[in-house]
Amino acid sequence: xxxxxxxxxxxxxxxxxxxxRAPEFAISQPATANFGNAIVLNGYDVATGVSGGxxxxxxxxxxxxxxxxxxxxxVHLEDQWGGRWGGAAPFALPSAQWQRGDVIVQRVDVPVRDxxxxxxxxxxxxxxxxxxxxxxxxxxxxxxxAGSSHLIEDAPIAPATAPATEAITPA
Numbered sequence: 001x002x003x004x005x006x007x008x009x010x011x012x013x014x015x016x017x018x019x020x021r022a023p024e025f026a027i028s029q030p031a032t033a034n035f036g037n038a039i040v041l042n043g044y045d046v047a048t049g050v051s052g053g054x055x056x057x058x059x060x061x062x063x064x065x066x067x068x069x070x071x072x073x074x075v076h077l078e079d080q081w082g083g084r085w086g087g088a089a090p091f092a093l094p095s096a097q098w099q100r101g102d103v104i105v106q107r108v109d110v111p112v113r114d115x116x117x118x119x120x121x122x123x124x125x126x127x128x129x130x131x132x133x134x135x136x137x138x139x140x141x142x143x144x145x146a147g148s149s150h151l152i153e154d155a156p157i158a159p160a161t162a163p164a165t166e167a168i169t170p171a
Contacts, residue, residue: 025105027060033150035127036136037143038067039098041150046123049077051116051160054109055086057123057152063102071095071127071136075110077155078122085121085157086112089128118159123152 027043034040042060049055057075072095077086090108110123126149127136135148 025060029152031150032141033125034064034139036067037139038065038071038095038136039063039104039127041125044125044152046152046155048156048158049110049112049121050158051112051118052114053112053160055112055123055155055157057108057110057155059104059106059108059125061104061106063098063100063104065100066098067095067136069095069129069134070131071129073106073108073125073127075108076124076149077110077112077116077157078124079119080122085116086110089130095127112157114160116157118157120153121155121157123155124149125152126150 025043028045030043031041040062042062044060045058047056055077059073059075072089072092074089075087076084078084088108088110090106092106093102093104126138128134137145138147138150140146
């Protein structure tokens with residue numbers, strides 16, 4: 001049971017619920033991707049996407065500290081050569097409102113470009129400053145720079161389904 005949200009975005013993009021302690025999540029793919037000692041990607045769930053449709057992804061974040069600038073997440077759908085077939089920079093809780101210990105569960109429906117061939121893709125996940133393009137650095141277990149994004153492998157894309165056709169009878 002969750003109480004009524006204390007803040008709610010007008011178009012139902014997010015809701016904030018006060019709870020005594022973080023619930024346990026059944027995360028299918030645990031991760032520990034630290035971004036700038038500000039936020040950690042604790043894991044993710046990836047469903048099957050559809051060419052010309054979307055790829056449903058759920059990201060599980062834990063806030064470590066408030067970053068100095070405003071950052072928002074991005075998710076890019078890429079093939080094995082790094083070609084981009086879709087992506088999203090979804091609206092999220094502004095990082096100025098993050099508080100240490102916050103748990104953010106974010107559902108992202110990544111748009112998949114029409115004509116994307118079926119197969120296995122990967123997702124590039126990170127955080128960026130919309131005003132400057134700066135990305136929060138990904139840090140390794142020793143706090144050293146390890147890139148500007150986290151790769152999620154095995155993001156399946158299925159072929160688009162053909163629209164139903166009706167038999168045409170001559171008049």
